[in-house]
Amino acid sequence: MDNRSGIDIPDARGRTGLDQAGRDLTGNPDVVIQDVELLATAWHVLRRTTYDYRGRDGSWTRQQRETYDRGDGATVLLHDPARDTVLLTRQFRFPVYVNGHPDGMFVETAAGLLDGDDPAAAIRREASEELGVEIGELEPVFSVWMSPGSVTERVHCFAATYSTASRTGEGGGLAEDGEDIETVEIGLDEALKRIETGEIADAKTIMMLQWKALDMHRRRPLDVTGR
Incomplete structure (x- = not known):
């Protein structure tokens, strides 16, 4: 250089x-x-x-x-409340492959860099490109630094609902950017189990799934005994 x-x-x-x-x-x-x-x-x-x-x-x-x-980024956990499913991505990540992941095929929430957009606009773009989903209302959850010892990136984390009707595109990412992204739709409970087995090992995804489980527990109505 x-x-x-x-x-x-x-x-x-x-x-x-x-x-x-x-x-x-x-x-x-x-x-x-x-x-x-x-x-x-x-x-x-x-x-x-x-x-x-x-x-x-x-x-x-x-x-x-x-x-x-590398600039800041945004991610979103998409949850279908009617079926209690989440919509995730699966793609090859060389950095995890070279550092011990069996095949580098990583399961994650949809995410991307802001590239000059505000966080909400950026994650709407990424959800459309990667999953073919047009997001309605976005819920800001938190903004976090994932590796504060060396990487400046702050990730803006959102939650949103989706349904079969909101899946209006094919997804898959942008071929011109070398993206080859698979859609993974599984139950929320199954996703949480995959954290325990190590099948889901992405930090932002683990944080968002566990936040969702806690949020649903917090919002659950108490029964007559007060539990």
Whole structure:
């Protein structure tokens, strides 16, 4: 990579000024940014930041951290309340394959990067592309950082209902982006069991399924004994 690419010369995605991220941070007086280096900008951005950090004992140390910036993302758990089913995706994920997953075929909630959209618009787009579902009302659940030690991405998590009538497209993802996505429709109880067996091992999906189970329990009417 040209050592000025992404700084004052556009990189492959037309970006400049990528070495400026974090330089103006002032929210924590115990952290003073000293330098930001670009290590890679082939698609997303890998940076090495040098900063001074004041510990709880008052002493200052100079530290370095590498951060991978791929932008923020969104995901949605789709639940059919009439049949108590959830609609998930199944696709090949090389990073999990190379790190011990048996075949790299990963079961997940529909998800994607924001790519300039607001989180709600982004997840509507992804649900349509991946699952062929047109989402009605969206329920924001929480926004989380999945790997705060190295990845900057924050994932905006939503819930929504679906039915056979709302499945208006084929899904499958975008072939031009190399996506080959299978739709997986299973009962909510079965999905929760697959967490226990390890068949579902994706963090955001586990969080959303367990949230759904807790939310349904919380909303369930009490019986006459108060249970």
